[in-house]
Amino acid sequence: MPATIRDVALCAGVSIKTVSRVLNDEPFVRDETRAKVMRAIEELGFVANLLAKRLAKGQSLAIGLLYHNVHRSSSHYIQDVQQGVLDVARAAGYATLMHPCDLTQPSDACGIVELASQRQVDGFILTAPADNARGLLETLDQMSVPFVRLTPSDRESAWPYVTATDRAGACHMTRYLLDLGHRRIGYVLGLQETRAAHDRFAGYRDALAEAGVGYDETLVRFGNDLFDAGRDAAHSLLQIPTRPTAIFCSNDEMAAGVCVAVHETGLHIPGDVSVAGFDDIALARQIWPPLTTVRQPIYEIATTATRLLIDLLGHRPPENLHHEIPTNLVIRASTAGPCHLPT
């Protein structure tokens, strides 16, 4: 049986409240008393029981990380997010509960509200497309369960979020491809349910319009952010008689799929086709040629969001409920000027 606060009190000859004071670094404890208690703690090898603390405080001291995981596939993106959340949460004494689920389903289907009702977590980090379930957000709001959204669709409501400059980032990339001389630039869309997919696509068209290059919808394919979608999309795009000389993907994972498809077709990157991605996850440097992409500082987005959430949980009104983190172009070897001008 491990020692309890009561044992410590007995051993130190003080009340349990005094021990509790020492444990929580509260003021109004005489130094001698504090020392006495410390000694008792040391002697008994006492460690406070967090389960009891949580119940007494009515807080779980944990945050839930919700992410979309229909295909039960590993995602580079979510792992970077997780690392960021974990680091900040742990430093603040919070545990992190991973909660993969199908965010396109009714929220009650995946036990999110339950997680809060059961008091398993004090708040949530919601990754896209969680905020499409407006009902979920309203429920959480009513329950006074704080949450921070990552790259949400809706930015009208006051609910906190952290996002990246998706539209501008995609516009930069497209402009860069145009500057290289590309005119037929294929595009692979991301998961329709996310706003990032739409914003990036909009950025692509912004640049096209800006350059006076007509938007050609036959060069667009729908994806779901996963590798295989990129591969399929590329196989389809490369079959077009006057095939695109560059393919820009809504994320890196699909871009990796595109690269494989290009190779499978017997073509070369960037000689025959340039390929660009978005995110700059580890994978972007782990394939050949290394991928030109738009860097989205996922780790930083996650840490920012988590700090925000923890402030909210501690009733420290944050300075800013909304953050926009800049993206930037990362030029590697998967892009170059077009060799064969399209017919």
Add this chain to the structure above:
Amino acid sequence: MPATIRDVALCAGVSIKTVSRVLNDEPFVRDETRAKVMRAIEELGFVANLLAKRLAKGQSLAIGLLYHNVHRSSSHYIQDVQQGVLDVARAAGYATLMHPCDLTQPSDACGIVELASQRQVDGFILTAPADNARGLLETLDQMSVPFVRLTPSDRESAWPYVTATDRAGACHMTRYLLDLGHRRIGYVLGLQETRAAHDRFAGYRDALAEAGVGYDETLVRFGNDLFDAGRDAAHSLLQIPTRPTAIFCSNDEMAAGVCVAVHETGLHIPGDVSVAGFDDIALARQIWPPLTTVRQPIYEIATTATRLLIDLLGHRPPENLHHEIPTNLVIRASTAGPCHLPT
């Protein structure tokens, strides 16, 4: 204020113990009573407070997943493990706490024992090289905190583990490369602290010996399981005047690094150099050419381990404390016969 079990009891006109019985599906409750309670629960929208339950039961209903993460890098391996642990744990009503740390450090340095002392978790899944810290295991043992090890070094002690047939797997792969005609096969070792690294290396030498091909230590490089290590190792191996015609890596992530290095050198895979990995993580199919590798069913290993742990936690003596999951050869396009026989 959310409803408590007391409110439900009041509302249903029964005692709280009866409500508790219904909540936990205990027998000896008359059907009518049960129905009455259910109705009250429904009416009040009652959800049991897990924090209270945990304290009362003296269990956190959570398991900790310990993994090595010195470089704060995403690892494909750990994500597959996580998915497996998460799935089984959740189904059993357990939460999963991710705990990245430096497993080569003294265990107390990374707060592992604390996690248990604080009762944050009931047990652990330990990934390699956690079990090198024998002191940690003994401490946990003394605290009666159950744990299951993944691919541990030590298999003499009775402590439960789940592992793969690393040595045999590596031997198969090497044999396959030898059968293709390769004689100078480079090898990139994994993280020295793990047994898998040694076993796989042993398998490599087994096959060499078996085939009467001399073991040449100039063809061996040390790695740490990460991408960059593979890349560096390959650059070094490819500089050898009579360079190896094949490179076998202790894991896929390093193999991906090798592939990039080969391309950087201007050589072709598998035309000039064959490359083989180990694990069969998602990355193996996301690079070009797709990687020939030894499949280690990581997800299955993780689910097996978690089921084992949960049995242990529930005081259900498992049939088997030790599991060995078979590996198998996955031949893809990164290997072929040597074109240029070495001098």
Add this chain to the structure above:
DNA sequence: TTGTAAGCGTTATCAG
């Protein structure tokens, strides 16, 4: 089959 009452190990109120 149901209920009473005593924990579980903290925190928190409020009086000294």
Add this chain to the structure above:
DNA sequence: CTGATAACGCTTACAA
């Protein structure tokens, strides 16, 4: 500065 004592919301002997 310090200490009784009552929560916190559930489980669980033990009794009825």
